[in-house]
Amino acid sequence: MDIKISPSILASDYANLQSELEKCEKAGADLIHIDVMDGHFVPNISIGIPVVEALKKICKVPFDVHLMISDPLKYAEAFANAGADIICFHIESDSDPVKTVDKILALGKKAAVAIKPDTDIDGIIPLLNKLSMVLVMTVEPGFGGQSFMESTMPKIEKLRKIAEHIDIEVDGGINAETVKIASRAGANVFVAGSAVFKSDDPCKTVGILKENAANEKEKTLL
Numbered sequence: 702m703d704i705k706i707s708p709s710i711l712a713s714d715y716a717n718l719q720s721e722l723e724k725c726e727k728a729g730a731d732l733i734h735i736d737v738m739d740g741h742f743v744p745n746i747s748i749g750i751p752v753v754e755a756l757k758k759i760c761k762v763p764f765d766v767h768l769m770i771s772d773p774l775k776y777a778e779a780f781a782n783a784g785a786d787i788i789c790f791h792i793e794s795d796s797d798p799v800k801t802v803d804k805i806l807a808l809g810k811k812a813a814v815a816i817k818p819d820t821d822i823d824g825i826i827p828l829l830n831k832l833s834m835v836l837v838m839t840v841e842p843g844f845g846g847q848s849f850m851e852s853t854m855p856k857i858e859k860l861r862k863i864a865e866h867i868d869i870e871v872d873g874g875i876n877a878e879t880v881k882i883a884s885r886a887g888a889n890v891f892v893a894g895s896a897v898f899k900s901d902d903p904c905k906t907v908g909i910l911k912e913n914a915a916n917e918k919e920k921t922l923l
């Protein structure tokens with residue numbers, strides 16, 4: 702599976718989103734990770750539909766929209782219309798997962814399901830044939846800047862064994878070192894917020910993350 706870097710704009714300068722996105726584009730980011738929080742599913746509130754819509758007009762990189770919200774089924778269409786390319790919802794949310802995946806696919810978007818650190822992969826196995834990606838959270842969702850939980854790696858190993866051709870994304874605490882651990886476990890899509898936007902040179906950091914992930918993957922193939 703191709704290695705992809707998905708910078709999370711949660712850690713970017715919200716007063717200058719256009720230039721922050723340009724940095725990602727210039728750096729060769731494969732996706733833009735947009736964290737949507739509703740203050741209900743997670744104890745934090747971030748950005749929503751109108752911001753996604755506005756950013757879509759100024760950025761060509763596909764949008765990887767991570768919905769940390771209750772009732773994602775209700776909002777899937779609005780995010781699709783706003784410009785989400787991948788719509789990722791949590792299996793722990795209260796929407797019916799099959800109906801939600803089918804809705805996202807009917808809207809012509811890629812469907813992904815996220816699991817929190819303490820959720821096992823059993824619930825997503827029946828959905829795998831319809832999903833483009835599974836997001837294994839490597840921190841508790843809700844805030845950027847937390848530490849990577851290595852305890853989530855066995856889930857990725859297990860998932861990679863049963864789903865060779867699916868994107869496995871990790872999100873939370875990814876930096877130049879932890880990206881190697883996650884890549885070794887079988888992840889191939891790496892979200893990074895603080896590591897990219899709080900670095901002196903975000904462009905360079907995206908390159909380092911990609912290179913470290915790729916080198917580690919190569920080692921596991923040897």
Ligand code: DX5
Nearest residue numbers: 842843845846873874894895
């Ligand atoms: C956390 C979000 C993450 C967050 C990651 O709930 O889903 O996408 O932005 O931030 P870092 O990379 O700083 O851990």
Ligand code: ZN
Nearest residue numbers: 736767872892
């Ligand atoms: Zn996220």
